[in-house]
Amino acid sequence: MLTIALGRLEGKSRKVAHFSLVYFLLIGLGFLFAMPLVWLLSTSLKSNEQVGTWPPVWIPYPFVWENYFVAWTSGRFGLYFFNTAFITVLATFGQLLTASMAAFGFARLRFPGREVLFAVLLATMMLPFVVTMIPTFILFKNLGWLDSFRPLIVPYYFGGGAFFIFLLRQFFKTLPNELFEQATIDGASNYRIYYQILLPLSKPALSTVAIFGFLHHWNDFLAPLIYLNSPEKFTLALGLQQFIQRTEVRYQEMMAMALLMTIPVLLVFFFFQQYFIRGVVMSGIKG
Amino acid sequence: MSQEAIPGTESDRIAQLPAKPRSVWASPIRRREARDGIVFILPWFLGLLIFILGPFVAGFYYSLTEYDSLLPANWLGVENYRRILFDDDRFWLTVYNTVWYVCAAVVPQVVLGLLLAVLLNQKARGITVFRTVFFMPSIVPIVASVSLFIFILHDRFGLLNETLYQVFGIVGPNWLTSPDWSKPSLVLWSLWGIGGGMIIYLAGLQGIPQTLYEAAAIDGAGALRCFWKITIPLISPTILFVVIMGIIGSFQIFTPVFLLGSANYGLAAAGPMDSLLFWVVYIYNQGFFYFRMGYASAIAWLLFMLLVVLTLIQFRLAGRWVYYEDEAAIR
Numbered sequence: 001m002l003t004i005a006l007g008r009l010e011g012k013s014r015k016v017a018h019f020s021l022v023y024f025l026l027i028g029l030g031f032l033f034a035m036p037l038v039w040l041l042s043t044s045l046k047s048n049e050q051v052g053t054w055p056p057v058w059i060p061y062p063f064v065w066e067n068y069f070v071a072w073t074s075g076r077f078g079l080y081f082f083n084t085a086f087i088t089v090l091a092t093f094g095q096l097l098t099a100s101m102a103a104f105g106f107a108r109l110r111f112p113g114r115e116v117l118f119a120v121l122l123a124t125m126m127l128p129f130v131v132t133m134i135p136t137f138i139l140f141k142n143l144g145w146l147d148s149f150r151p152l153i154v155p156y157y158f159g160g161g162a163f164f165i166f167l168l169r170q171f172f173k174t175l176p177n178e179l180f181e182q183a184t185i186d187g188a189s190n191y192r193i194y195y196q197i198l199l200p201l202s203k204p205a206l207s208t209v210a211i212f213g214f215l216h217h218w219n220d221f222l223a224p225l226i227y228l229n230s231p232e233k234f235t236l237a238l239g240l241q242q243f244i245q246r247t248e249v250r251y252q253e254m255m256a257m258a259l260l261m262t263i264p265v266l267l268v269f270f271f272f273q274q275y276f277i278r279g280v281v282m283s284g285i286k287g
Numbered sequence: 288m289s290q291e292a293i294p295g296t297e298s299d300r301i302a303q304l305p306a307k308p309r310s311v312w313a314s315p316i317r318r319r320e321a322r323d324g325i326v327f328i329l330p331w332f333l334g335l336l337i338f339i340l341g342p343f344v345a346g347f348y349y350s351l352t353e354y355d356s357l358l359p360a361n362w363l364g365v366e367n368y369r370r371i372l373f374d375d376d377r378f379w380l381t382v383y384n385t386v387w388y389v390c391a392a393v394v395p396q397v398v399l400g401l402l403l404a405v406l407l408n409q410k411a412r413g414i415t416v417f418r419t420v421f422f423m424p425s426i427v428p429i430v431a432s433v434s435l436f437i438f439i440l441h442d443r444f445g446l447l448n449e450t451l452y453q454v455f456g457i458v459g460p461n462w463l464t465s466p467d468w469s470k471p472s473l474v475l476w477s478l479w480g481i482g483g484g485m486i487i488y489l490a491g492l493q494g495i496p497q498t499l500y501e502a503a504a505i506d507g508a509g510a511l512r513c514f515w516k517i518t519i520p521l522i523s524p525t526i527l528f529v530v531i532m533g534i535i536g537s538f539q540i541f542t543p544v545f546l547l548g549s550a551n552y553g554l555a556a557a558g559p560m561d562s563l564l565f566w567v568v569y570i571y572n573q574g575f576f577y578f579r580m581g582y583a584s585a586i587a588w589l590l591f592m593l594l595v596v597l598t599l600i601q602f603r604l605a606g607r608w609v610y611y612e613d614e615a616a617i618r
């Protein structure tokens with residue numbers, strides 16, 4: 001499509017022109033997309049004088065590492081970091097466990113009503129969270145669970161999300177039947193098959209679920225906002241929001257904390273890129 | 288001719304049936320399998336009842352009551368809905384703001400996302416690096432990226448307005464403090480995260496057989512013609528998916544709107560002159576700020592019904608323009 005304007009050029013020169021245009025667009029747009037993150041990093045290391053000056057300072061001099069220290073201590077970010085990690089690990093574990101269980105049931109075991117229940121599962125994927133948000137809040141209020149981590153963790157031990165069950169079920173279906181039949185003939189129970197055969201063979205799919213679970217809990221804002229009140233129970237997202245609300249904003253510190261919250265996500269992305277992309281694409285395939 | 292058509296006595300027919308038991312409860316192995324299956328899906332099933340179906344029904348009930356979550360719910364019938372639709376100007380402002388954003392954000396997501404994917408589908412050296420650059424912003428935690436945009440869009444010393452002024456001599460708008468520019472700011476923020484949709488398109492593009500383009504090139508078709516006649520039809524199911532997910536997601540957008548809206552105006556506010564009062568923000572406001580749980584539930588149910596209708600309409604319309612390869616093969 002990009003070669004349209006170059007229609008009259010022939011052969012090699014046409015190809016050169018095509019790729020020049022491609023690289024021109026890639027580099028130009030790439031700069032626009034990369035710039036905010038570079039700006040985030042750069043600002044987080046600036047002294048107060050270098051923030052918001054013209055011409056913009058891209059490489060701060062000197063590097064002010066104190067921004068991180070000041071923001072970390074003044075905003076109690078160590079505590080928020082721990083809280084967020086605690087919720088993320090426990091909730092993601094629950095998702096992995098119960099979603100893989102349900103997916104195993106739907107993929108490999110025959111029981112009455114399975115097809116109907118699976119259709120219900122697919123239907124719940126379409127249900128917007130706003131319809132259940134308020135009644136769920138009232139439920140946890142009646143249980144006396146407000147201002148605790150329980151509303152952010154316990155629900156994930158009940159299936160862990162329809163989409164993840166669907167994703168795992170599709171993966172379990174691709175595993176060879178003979179494996180399960182042989183194990184059954186050898187006298188293995190379904191529970192043993194689940195944790196000794198199915199789970200070890202499903203590491204790629206489980207990794208995808210783990211990564212998306214991690215992302216969701218790490219980034220979540222609405223649920224902590226609704227359920228957590230005392231500052232000592234805040235997550236990183238709520239801590240950063242407090243920075244935004246301050247009347248006297250020190251942007252270099254705000255950027256430092258925003259970057260600290262982003263770094264674990266980027267690390268996971270770089271180390272598990274293939275699972276990441278697969279998950280995004282899977283979410284598209286279901287449509 | 289099927290098996291049943293062969294004449295024979297009743298006992299012959301039973302003998303012809305496979306040895307499998309007719310009921311799942313008939314053999315101990317099948318019985319155990321069924322029992323285990325139920326055990327394995329039990330956590331999900333309980334979750335379905337407790338966290339999805341229960342709240343779903345309860346939410347509808349609350350929407351017909353006056354309920355502050357402390358005193359018992361007070362039955363109102365459809366009064367909440369009547370008040371929202373006929374007496375609540377802020378609700379209609381909410382609808383206007385949300386629809387404005389949905390239109391302004393979904394169109395670029397769908398169109399630019401596709402164009403970007405076509406660009407990144409070129410066989411150029413180092414293309415994976417560029418894919419990473421475009422995809423990365425879409426995974427930055429929303430609270431972090433909104434903090435960053437609040438800084439970049441600052442009226443006076445934000446990078447955007449400084450660049451506009453110093454390089455182009457344009458005095459930039461007050462992005463976050465002007466009612467006319469708060470929604471465009473949000474669209475700008477959403478454009479930065481376009482990489483998520485781009486990756487979905489990219490997977491779709493890579494599923495198109497290369498031979499189609501080769502054949503078209505031999506027939507003398509230009510690049511633009513190939514794009515309209517091959518790429519667009521073959522990727523139309525992906526486009527439909529991105530459109531539906533984009534619309535559903537944009538109607539329910541909360542975190543960035545709430546953060547931008549409350550940045551300078553306090554938690555109960557929704558941007559300058561309520562210009563960032565969006566559907567879910569209004570639900571949050573009524574439910575968790577004013578504790579009008581019944582009223583908030585009714586607003587939530589209106590959104591739910593709207594989304595159901597929109598999704599159905601889109602699937603209906605999709606029949607006219609979405610091309611499914613498998614279906615074509617059957618014909």
